[in-house]
Amino acid sequence: MLEARNITKVYEGGVQALTDVSFTVPKGQFLAVIGLSGSGKSTLLRCINRLIEPTSGQIFWNGQDVTAASPEELRRIRRRIGMVFQSFNLVHRSKVLTNVLAGRLGYTNPAWSLINRFSKTDIEKAHQALARVGIPDKADYRADELSGGQQQRVGIARALMQDPEIILADEPVASLDPVLAHSIMKHLERINKEDGVTVLCSLHFLDLVHKYADRVIALNQGRLVFEGLPGEIDDKKFKEIYGRDAERVG
Amino acid sequence: MTESNSNRETKPSVWRSLRNGFFFALAIITIAYAFQVTKVDLEEFRKESRQQSRVRVMRALANPDLFDFDRAETTVNSPVYLPCPGGVEPQIQREASGEAYVESLSCGAAGDVITLNGFNFPPNTDVVILFVPGNDPESTLALAKARVKSDSQGQFTAGVELPKDRESDDVQFLRSYSYKNVGTPRWSKSALNTWDKIIETVFMAFLATLLGTLLSFPLSFFAARNLMKNVRSPLASVALNLLGWPLGIWLGFQAGKFLLGISDSFAENIWMNAAGVGVSLLLIAFGARWSLSRGETDSSTMSRILTQVISIFTAALAIYAVLELGSLGMNLGLSMIESLGSFGFLGNFLFQSGDILRTITPALSALIAGGIVSSGLGRWGQSLSERLPVQTARLVNAALAAATGALLFIGIAQVLNWFYEIGNPLYIFTLPAILGALGGLTLAFLNHPKASLPIGLAVYTVTRTIVNAVRSVEAVIMAIVFVIFVGIGPFAGVMALGLHTIASLVKLYSEQVESISAGPLEAVEATGANRLQTIIYAVIPQIIPPYISYTMYRWDINVRMSTIIGITGGGGIGFLLVQNINLLDYNAASTQMLAIAIVVSLMDYVSSALREKAV
Numbered sequence: 001m002l003e004a005r006n007i008t009k010v011y012e013g014g015v016q017a018l019t020d021v022s023f024t025v026p027k028g029q030f031l032a033v034i035g036l037s038g039s040g041k042s043t044l045l046r047c048i049n050r051l052i053e054p055t056s057g058q059i060f061w062n063g064q065d066v067t068a069a070s071p072e073e074l075r076r077i078r079r080r081i082g083m084v085f086q087s088f089n090l091v092h093r094s095k096v097l098t099n100v101l102a103g104r105l106g107y108t109n110p111a112w113s114l115i116n117r118f119s120k121t122d123i124e125k126a127h128q129a130l131a132r133v134g135i136p137d138k139a140d141y142r143a144d145e146l147s148g149g150q151q152q153r154v155g156i157a158r159a160l161m162q163d164p165e166i167i168l169a170d171e172p173v174a175s176l177d178p179v180l181a182h183s184i185m186k187h188l189e190r191i192n193k194e195d196g197v198t199v200l201c202s203l204h205f206l207d208l209v210h211k212y213a214d215r216v217i218a219l220n221q222g223r224l225v226f227e228g229l230p231g232e233i234d235d236k237k238f239k240e241i242y243g244r245d246a247e248r249v250g
Numbered sequence: 251m252t253e254s255n256s257n258r259e260t261k262p263s264v265w266r267s268l269r270n271g272f273f274f275a276l277a278i279i280t281i282a283y284a285f286q287v288t289k290v291d292l293e294e295f296r297k298e299s300r301q302q303s304r305v306r307v308m309r310a311l312a313n314p315d316l317f318d319f320d321r322a323e324t325t326v327n328s329p330v331y332l333p334c335p336g337g338v339e340p341q342i343q344r345e346a347s348g349e350a351y352v353e354s355l356s357c358g359a360a361g362d363v364i365t366l367n368g369f370n371f372p373p374n375t376d377v378v379i380l381f382v383p384g385n386d387p388e389s390t391l392a393l394a395k396a397r398v399k400s401d402s403q404g405q406f407t408a409g410v411e412l413p414k415d416r417e418s419d420d421v422q423f424l425r426s427y428s429y430k431n432v433g434t435p436r437w438s439k440s441a442l443n444t445w446d447k448i449i450e451t452v453f454m455a456f457l458a459t460l461l462g463t464l465l466s467f468p469l470s471f472f473a474a475r476n477l478m479k480n481v482r483s484p485l486a487s488v489a490l491n492l493l494g495w496p497l498g499i500w501l502g503f504q505a506g507k508f509l510l511g512i513s514d515s516f517a518e519n520i521w522m523n524a525a526g527v528g529v530s531l532l533l534i535a536f537g538a539r540w541s542l543s544r545g546e547t548d549s550s551t552m553s554r555i556l557t558q559v560i561s562i563f564t565a566a567l568a569i570y571a572v573l574e575l576g577s578l579g580m581n582l583g584l585s586m587i588e589s590l591g592s593f594g595f596l597g598n599f600l601f602q603s604g605d606i607l608r609t610i611t612p613a614l615s616a617l618i619a620g621g622i623v624s625s626g627l628g629r630w631g632q633s634l635s636e637r638l639p640v641q642t643a644r645l646v647n648a649a650l651a652a653a654t655g656a657l658l659f660i661g662i663a664q665v666l667n668w669f670y671e672i673g674n675p676l677y678i679f680t681l682p683a684i685l686g687a688l689g690g691l692t693l694a695f696l697n698h699p700k701a702s703l704p705i706g707l708a709v710y711t712v713t714r715t716i717v718n719a720v721r722s723v724e725a726v727i728m729a730i731v732f733v734i735f736v737g738i739g740p741f742a743g744v745m746a747l748g749l750h751t752i753a754s755l756v757k758l759y760s761e762q763v764e765s766i767s768a769g770p771l772e773a774v775e776a777t778g779a780n781r782l783q784t785i786i787y788a789v790i791p792q793i794i795p796p797y798i799s800y801t802m803y804r805w806d807i808n809v810r811m812s813t814i815i816g817i818t819g820g821g822g823i824g825f826l827l828v829q830n831i832n833l834l835d836y837n838a839a840s841t842q843m844l845a846i847a848i849v850v851s852l853m854d855y856v857s858s859a860l861r862e863k864a865v
């Protein structure tokens with residue numbers, strides 16, 4: 001179980017990105033995080049694995065205080081939290097296989113990394129992960145030779161390599177067309193349902209939320225304004241989340 | 251609105267013209283002063299003597315001294331008395347040498363013009379008439395008096411004024427000299443010297459670039475803001491880190507010296523060297539395999555201690571292997587210098603590399619041990635400050651910070667003492683210790699005991715400052731210092747160029763690291779990779795192309811620099827060039843300038859072609 005308690009983030013320069021956000025995610029849930037651009041979704045997801053340090057508040061995961069973890073403990077926590085990004089964040093000049101294997105770095109002895117070595121089981125696992133996301137034949141391509149949808153699958157394969165208990169997906173389909181978006185979301189759904197991995201996924205389109213999410217939290221200007229089932233978002237709630245001038249499109 | 255607008259505009263427009271006028275006047279004054287300081291003066295340029303030397307030097311420069319020929323010389327020494335001995339009238343005499351002969355008067359008074367008529371000289375060639383003082387016709391000491399050209403029959407007529415201050419009772423000579431180039435041209439001596447030195451120059455640049463690239467690669471990460479700004483650690487950790495350095499360096503240096511002593515006892519025997527290398531490499535392989543195969547699953551205290559002991563033992567073996575490798579290289583090299591003949595330079599390379607390995611190993615092991623002890627202690631400090639209650643942590647911090655501050659200041663005082671020979675223990679021990687301890691205490695009490703300090707930014711700032719300071723000294727100037735360190739010659743040039751290369755490449759490289767895209771960095775960090783792994787998998791792949799391009803660019807610059815670094819004694823072609831200019835041998839200097847132009851433009855072309863390929 002993942003629990004966020006009173007997370008507040010103030011950036012240098014005084015921008016208040018998150019104010020007092022609290023929520024819990026039971027193990028195995030698919031949680032959608034919605035809100036306008038700039039409402040704090042990305043900051044919230046990054047506060048969970050402390051890529052961004054929250055200014056105050058705590059994150060508890062399986063009873064452990066993530067926010068108080070030492071650097072070494074944080075590394076051990078991070079390696080069980082996979083992350084998928086809007087802009088894929090692959091190393092363009094490296095091979096797809098190397099990008100996928102990077103997900104294994106938290107488990108690899110740094111001395112081996114110095115000479116760019118991974119164990120045979122890790123390499124085998126990477127090929128399986130690529131097969132699982134449907135691109136087993138792309139292992140030896142350079143990452144920037146792949147299309148956007150394929151790159152995001154590599155991103156998911158990289159997260160799978162971590163044997164994650166949680167996947168944080170930061171607008172994973174915002175850079176993709178609707179068809180590809182559904183295919184990527186289906187991969188995340190399968191990981192959620194088959195492996196029991198908790199997924200926290202920030203999304204723009206409500207139809208995706210309705211189709212894939214078990215539960216929704218909504219942010220507006222850094223505050224939690226809604227928490228509930230996808231079906232509960234009616235027109236009134238919608239205007240609360242997105243502002244009164246917003247129109248439903250999806 | 252419009253009215254107030256126009257009002258606001260008219261008022262400043264006067265101001266603006268005044269201001270513009272002021273700046274214009276200032277600009278004129280600046281330029282005028284620059285004229286004064288740099289002594290712009292066309293009068294000197296127009297002078298007769300300037301014009302003559304201009305013509306002479308430009309013509310000499312246009313005639314690089316490239317080829318030599320065998321000469322067919324014709325010399326006729328006509329005896330002449332100056333003045334005429336008492337009662338003897340000057341009469342026409344004929345002096346011959348082979349086919350050629352010259353008719354002239356046998357004596358004359360000082361200032362008289364004597365006419366020489368030459369016959370059967372090589373046709374259409376320059377003939378120089380020289381006055382040879384003293385009574386030796388073979389003397390090379392001669393004064394050029396006239397230069398004429400023989401006609402198509404090989405005849406010439408020249409009038410020579412007898413010098414006024416060379417009167418003597420002995421016979422003196424008027425020498426008619428002409429030469430012709432015969433046979434095939436061969437490279438002149440200065441062309442051959444130039445070739446030797448230009449090769450030296452190119453390889454100086456190559457070695458300096460190699461050295462600079464190898465060292466600036468790791469350093470550039472410390473000078474990259476985006477990598478360093480997130481590195482923070484608590485005060486206890488920083489203090490223990492700093493305290494660990496001298497301790498580790500001392501331990502490592504002792505270990506290195508001890509191992510050097512052991513390997514010295516086998517230094518002579520080549521087979522013992524080879525066996526030493528082989529055996530220690532084998533043991534290292536076993537040790538490394540064993541300690542690397544320990545997963546994180548097995549973490550009982552006993553097995554962790556065992557792993558550490560074996561790691562230390564493996565590291566010591568590695569140092570020993572390097573030392574033995576050095577001896578092996580030296581011995582093998584020595585035997586190769588004798589047996590390989592013209593490929594003896596390979597042996598010399600082995601010998602010198604071995605020597606370098608053996609020389610730097612104790613220092614290197616000291617540095618590595620320093621790093622290990624410091625990071626170990628630092629980690630301990632980190633866990634201390636996490637576990638201890640706030641009050642205890644405050645005390646521990648204060649004690650550690652005071653000790654570190656005292657040590658740091660004493661260290662600085664020692665360096666100053668070395669330079670200025672202060673010698674008074676009050677100033678080099680007591681006062682710095684007290685000041686440093688006070689500084690440390692202040693730092694400890696100003697910060698919350700558990701607060702983490704931006705140590706990464708401190709390292710970044712220090713690296714940048716040092717690099718910028720070093721970079722601002724040109725390599726030619728650095729060569730002056732290195733000439734004192736290692737003696738006049740190309741090695742000093744390599745050191746100077748190498749140091750300057752490190753300084754400028756660290757800056758260029760680190761700017762590339764700062765401009766990489768942050769996404770992959772974030773992604774790799776999120777997988778639980780440590781800092782080293784993040785650099786290897788997210789940073790290095792992104793910076794390879796610009797690094798190659800900058801290295802090429804730097805090689806280009808180094809070739810250019812090494813052509814002039816000889817001016818200050820740093821070896822290479824510059825040394826020859828300055829020498830020839832000082833000897834006023836502009837033909838030879840021109841040869842060297844030509845060589846520089848060719849090499850620099852070739853390098854320019856090659857490096858830009860390669861850079862295009864790399865990016």
